[in-house]
Amino acid sequence: MPVVEVEQLVKRYGELSAVDGLSFSVEKGEVFALLGPNGAGKTTTVEILECLRAKTSGRVRVLGHDVETQASRIRERIGVLPQDFNTFDRLTVRENVRYFRDLFGSNADVDELLASVGLTEKADTLYLELSGGLKQRTGVAIALVNDPELVFLDEPSTGLDPHARRQVWELIRKLRAGGRTVFLTTHYMEEAAVLSDRVGIVHRGKLVALDAPDAIVRAHAGSTTVRLPAEPGLADRVAGWLPRARVRVDNAHLSIDPGDHRLEEVLSALASKATLASLEVRTPNLEDAFLALTGERLGGVGA
Amino acid sequence: MRRALVDLRASLRIYFRSRSGVFWTIAFPVLMMLVFGSILGNAGDDVTLGFQDRDGTPASQAFRQALADTGSFDLRTIPAGEDAVAASRREGYHTVVVVPPGYAAALQQGEAVVRIHHDPSQTNSNIAFSVVRGVVDRMNLELAGARSPAVQLAQESLVSSELSFVDFFLPGVIGMTIAMSALIGNLELFARYRSQGILKKLATTPITKLEWVVSKVLYQCVIGAITATTIIVVGVLAFDVRVFLNPFAILILFSGTAAFAGLSMMIARYVNEQESANAAGSAVAMPMIFLSGTFFPLEGMPPLLHSIAKVLPLTYVNEGLRAAMITQNASAMAFNGAIAAALAIGFVLLGAAMTDWKEV
Numbered sequence A: 001m002p003v004v005e006v007e008q009l010v011k012r013y014g015e016l017s018a019v020d021g022l023s024f025s026v027e028k029g030e031v032f033a034l035l036g037p038n039g040a041g042k043t044t045t046v047e048i049l050e051c052l053r054a055k056t057s058g059r060v061r062v063l064g065h066d067v068e069t070q071a072s073r074i075r076e077r078i079g080v081l082p083q084d085f086n087t088f089d090r091l092t093v094r095e096n097v098r099y100f101r102d103l104f105g106s107n108a109d110v111d112e113l114l115a116s117v118g119l120t121e122k123a124d125t126l127y128l129e130l131s132g133g134l135k136q137r138t139g140v141a142i143a144l145v146n147d148p149e150l151v152f153l154d155e156p157s158t159g160l161d162p163h164a165r166r167q168v169w170e171l172i173r174k175l176r177a178g179g180r181t182v183f184l185t186t187h188y189m190e191e192a193a194v195l196s197d198r199v200g201i202v203h204r205g206k207l208v209a210l211d212a213p214d215a216i217v218r219a220h221a222g223s224t225t226v227r228l229p230a231e232p233g234l235a236d237r238v239a240g241w242l243p244r245a246r247v248r249v250d251n252a253h254l255s256i257d258p259g260d261h262r263l264e265e266v267l268s269a270l271a272s273k274a275t276l277a278s279l280e281v282r283t284p285n286l287e288d289a290f291l292a293l294t295g296e297r298l299g300g301v302g303a
Numbered sequence B: 001m002r003r004a005l006v007d008l009r010a011s012l013r014i015y016f017r018s019r020s021g022v023f024w025t026i027a028f029p030v031l032m033m034l035v036f037g038s039i040l041g042n043a044g045d046d047v048t049l050g051f052q053d054r055d056g057t058p059a060s061q062a063f064r065q066a067l068a069d070t071g072s073f074d075l076r077t078i079p080a081g082e083d084a085v086a087a088s089r090r091e092g093y094h095t096v097v098v099v100p101p102g103y104a105a106a107l108q109q110g111e112a113v114v115r116i117h118h119d120p121s122q123t124n125s126n127i128a129f130s131v132v133r134g135v136v137d138r139m140n141l142e143l144a145g146a147r148s149p150a151v152q153l154a155q156e157s158l159v160s161s162e163l164s165f166v167d168f169f170l171p172g173v174i175g176m177t178i179a180m181s182a183l184i185g186n187l188e189l190f191a192r193y194r195s196q197g198i199l200k201k202l203a204t205t206p207i208t209k210l211e212w213v214v215s216k217v218l219y220q221c222v223i224g225a226i227t228a229t230t231i232i233v234v235g236v237l238a239f240d241v242r243v244f245l246n247p248f249a250i251l252i253l254f255s256g257t258a259a260f261a262g263l264s265m266m267i268a269r270y271v272n273e274q275e276s277a278n279a280a281g282s283a284v285a286m287p288m289i290f291l292s293g294t295f296f297p298l299e300g301m302p303p304l305l306h307s308i309a310k311v312l313p314l315t316y317v318n319e320g321l322r323a324a325m326i327t328q329n330a331s332a333m334a335f336n337g338a339i340a341a342a343l344a345i346g347f348v349l350l351g352a353a354m355t356d357w358k359e360v
Helices: A042-049 A071-077 A093-104 A110-116 A132-143 A162-177 A189-195 A213-220 A234-241 A263-273 A286-294 B002-017 B019-041 B058-069 B084-091 B103-109 B123-143 B165-195 B198-202 B209-239 B247-268 B274-291 B303-310 B313-327 B330-354
Strands: A004-013 A016-026 A031-035 A057-062 A078-081 A150-154 A181-186 A198-203 A206-211 A225-229 A246-250 A253-257 A280-282 B047-053 B073-078 B095-099 B115-118
Touching: A004 A042, A016 A042, A016 A198, A016 A206, A031 A042, A031 A189, A042 A057, A042 A150, A042 A181, A071 A078, A078 A132, A093 A110, A093 A132, A093 B002, A110 A132, A132 A150, A132 A162, A162 A181, A162 A189, A181 A189, A189 A286, A198 A213, A198 A286, A206 A213, A206 A286, A213 A286, A225 A263, A234 A246, A234 A253, A234 A263, B002 B019, B002 B209, B019 B165, B019 B209, B047 B058, B047 B084, B047 B123, B058 B073, B058 B095, B058 B103, B058 B123, B073 B084, B084 B095, B084 B115, B095 B123, B115 B123, B165 B198, B165 B209, B165 B247, B165 B274, B165 B313, B209 B247, B209 B330, B247 B274, B247 B313, B247 B330, B274 B303, B274 B313, B313 B330
Parallel strands: A031 A181, A031 A198, A078 A150, A150 A181, B047 B073, B047 B095
Antiparallel strands: A004 A016, A004 A057, A198 A206, A225 A253, A225 A280, A246 A253, B095 B115
């Protein structure tokens, strides 16, 4: 049975449809990411799953329970790191984690939890005095106080520096390794690509792609291309050497799509026949897929 | 309700770590007491009167005793050898009575003169002058053979059992502080937690809105008790206020606190920005504090303000605390206590119902 089942989910604010007919499911033990630019409807969707917002229509079940009628049973078994997470400034990290643990009436070992997110040394520091990355880690520890089967992380690395972001990614990998299902929202292409088993790309409240990141790229972003500086006549010569390749010139560069030539054929032809000032092998990514699917850029810093 | 206690414990820990919270709930009311108590609280005290006896006879001593018996003066003796005016300037007396040498003898002749130096620009000095004249008139009447004055003034304070300003002010300061803390403080806290996303995080936990509101009410009650205790200690030590502690005082204190905390939850529904929370809280609390007999007795107010005061919750808290702690007026305690308790229950339930953590 899927951990999350969403069918034809709609959320309207007046005339505006923030979420416009989403359908997907999340399987136990996977890392699932909703990827899309700000305002695409990711947070609205995830907050409906967390029982924080009411839906307009559609069917949503989390851990087998209905989000509207069985919210308290869902709440006991999920962990939530909300977007822009914050907790009490004037409590220490340990006091904050203990507070939420006690609200859940759980008997989790607070020090063990802190160790699992690498906060042992900061246990007695006031939350107020932590850096952004450490605050997020506190949030992850708090999301785990009730030993949840399913963890929602809403934009977990937004606003963090690259180092802190990678540390959050490590934590997410640990969650998956520990057997938990992780539901992630992000506008960072790279985050979705490196962390998730499957990605749903959201654009203006609609799901435009849903698959493993590689599969989405393969299906929508074209193949690996080779780029090199254009020289007079080079395009025609390359077309002669590699008859089944597609050659385009843009921005004073030659872009070679190998077609059904193997990449090695393209590279060896260029190496033996042309003088190469520089050469770039470009593998398309989710950003390219998003562009191909929507005609827009994701716009995230990590993209 | 276990979760309400978890939240209460954390709230108190946060409170004691916040300097501004401790300032507004402890230091500020103490300052109010000390400043207003010292400025206005001494108005009813004795007037200092310099007294120089240059006669040194039983008759002059009898005159001194007559002045002392009025109970209106703090009599300070100026030695007979000194210049009375210079001495009073040095000591800062605004009124000095001098009994000249030969007073006893002159009295026999019915020609005695007692000199009074006073400073008409000082209210107290004018009062002293009147009282001294009253003493002299009375002595003249007695000497003239009247057994007792035909007309006597029986003096009684308008306020029952001689309430001083500080007696009146102390319950008002308690009422004012709980209104400020439970209304403005709570509203600000709510708005801050909402803008920081803490309320959203709480909505993902099992704590219910009612448990959370109950925790905040209990929290304000604990702070109210700390505040009230501090104010009472200052009142007793610094101003000799006679405070009665009884179950009604505690009931009214906690009811008032709960009512304001509930009211703040109701207002919070309409305040989205953290910045506007303080303004909204003050806009409700400040006029209420001024119009509900916190600083001035309601009896002295024009009818319109009197009617306004009747609909302000703080009025019943102030009147109730005054009745329970100072005047011991049993019917006023019961009446105001009942109203405060009813407001508390109503506002807390409404506040819990209106509190919204989630967005729709």
